[in-house]
Amino acid sequence: MNPADTLEEARRRIGTCDDLDALKEIERELVGRKGIVASLLAEIPKLDPSERKARGQEANALKQAILGLLKERREEIEAGRLDAARRAEGFDPTLPPPRARRGSLHPITQVTRELEDLFVSMGYEVLDGPEVELDHYNFEALNITKDHPARDAQDTFYCDEEGRLVLRTHTSPVQIRAMEKREPPFRVIAPGRVFRQETTDASHDHTFYQMEGLVVGKDISVAHLIGAMKTLLRGIFGRDLEVRLRPGHFPFVEPGFELDARCPFCPSGCSVCKQTTWIELLPCGLVHPNVLRMGGIDPEVWSGFAFGLGLSRLVMLRHGIDDVRHLLDGDLRFLEQF
Numbered sequence: 001m002n003p004a005d006t007l008e009e010a011r012r013r014i015g016t017c018d019d020l021d022a023l024k025e026i027e028r029e030l031v032g033r034k035g036i037v038a039s040l041l042a043e044i045p046k047l048d049p050s051e052r053k054a055r056g057q058e059a060n061a062l063k064q065a066i067l068g069l070l071k072e073r074r075e076e077i078e079a080g081r082l083d084a085a086r087r088a089e090g091f092d093p094t095l096p097p098p099r100a101r102r103g104s105l106h107p108i109t110q111v112t113r114e115l116e117d118l119f120v121s122m123g124y125e126v127l128d129g130p131e132v133e134l135d136h137y138n139f140e141a142l143n144i145t146k147d148h149p150a151r152d153a154q155d156t157f158y159c160d161e162e163g164r165l166v167l168r169t170h171t172s173p174v175q176i177r178a179m180e181k182r183e184p185p186f187r188v189i190a191p192g193r194v195f196r197q198e199t200t201d202a203s204h205d206h207t208f209y210q211m212e213g214l215v216v217g218k219d220i221s222v223a224h225l226i227g228a229m230k231t232l233l234r235g236i237f238g239r240d241l242e243v244r245l246r247p248g249h250f251p252f253v254e255p256g257f258e259l260d261a262r263c264p265f266c267p268s269g270c271s272v273c274k275q276t277t278w279i280e281l282l283p284c285g286l287v288h289p290n291v292l293r294m295g296g297i298d299p300e301v302w303s304g305f306a307f308g309l310g311l312s313r314l315v316m317l318r319h320g321i322d323d324v325r326h327l328l329d330g331d332l333r334f335l336e337q338f
Helices: 003-015 018-030 038-045 049-086 107-119 174-181 223-236 289-294 311-319
Strands: 131-135 165-167 185-195 207-219 241-248 253-262 278-287 303-310
Touching: 003 018, 003 049, 018 038, 018 049, 038 049, 049 253, 107 185, 107 207, 107 223, 107 311, 165 185, 174 185, 174 207, 174 289, 207 223, 207 241, 207 311, 223 241, 223 278, 223 303, 253 303, 303 311
Parallel strands: none
Antiparallel strands: 131 165, 185 207, 207 303, 241 253, 253 278, 278 303
């Protein structure tokens, strides 16, 4: 069979084939290693030298033409299968596509950004720090001694056998890094993720979010601290709230306080405030002189206040969420409510 007849026969067979497996068999018979085109090429060395070039070109042209027919038919069969599947599913390609679901910010991200905007308007700088932290910044520089309970392996995730690296247990290490790199006076906040080796329940999780605040200047007093906290609460709850300070012990502040706010949800007691009309909000206090020294700041000249706000707890208070685990479960049915 000459090349022209071979091509015509190939066109007929390929054009009437409706199955990909059968098409592969035709391809093998026509252009496979032992196919018709291969046999034509094998005959070329037996020809007169003057004819070999022309016959070789004819054979190669035949092969390319057959491959083109195979490719075209394969695409037609695949497209036909797709159309059949679409018809079976009731798919109408003329209809506009469905609207893509729009994402939204996580409730913790929403609150974090609101607070960042609030503090920036008050002259604060927003800082970040490493989540895998040196023991020095997480403990030593914050006046947390070697025998302090917070260093126990039951409370802290240690990242190396020597205990030099930890998953930070608070955002307070950013305080020291800020003091090392800045000349006072300055104001900074440091929102971020922290880790504690705690048993997970409705009120506790091994991963949660905090925001640390630090102000360093001259003659900083408790009055400055209370004023800043009242402004913070006004930004969170949209109105002024009565606050009170209770004594609290934290190694990095002296004196240390627990700041409570009058419950914004009830006048005489509810489940949120545990029937006390007060909500325990955040630890705070005046920066301990030892912490200032570790940051390279002279406590005889400068003073400051610091506070730590639990962002996860704040989101729970704002939205009435009763289980902290909902915030990190990644359940879109829950998160899309916000």
